Amino acid sequence: ESLGDIVYIDLPELETSTEANTELTEIESTKATASVISPVTGSVVEVNEELSDAPEILNEDPYGKGWIAVIEVEEGADTNDLMDASDYEKYLEEEVKLK
Secondary structure (H helix, E strand, C coil), X not given: CCCCCEEEEECCXXXXXXXXXXXXXXXXXXXXXXXXXXXXXXXXXXXXXXXXXXXXXXXXXXXXXCCCEEEEECCCCCCCXXXXXXXXXXXXXXXXXXX
């Protein structure tokens, strides 16, 4: 919401290696350009090509059709800090105070 309407996404390439907590890709909105940070170390195995022609899907359905990429987690990669939707909502309520 803070970015405004998303107008462009630079989708990651298939089979691209990514490190946890580093930039996976960038999105451009009417207000700013923002990095999308990879949550895990691994390899991009699937990309949502639909976003190339319709980046607004990221605004309209971010938790459904607005997925960006599927990352195959590298064996042995640390996944202890990952959150499911419920834990993330609690995090936002407690730490960010968005609600």
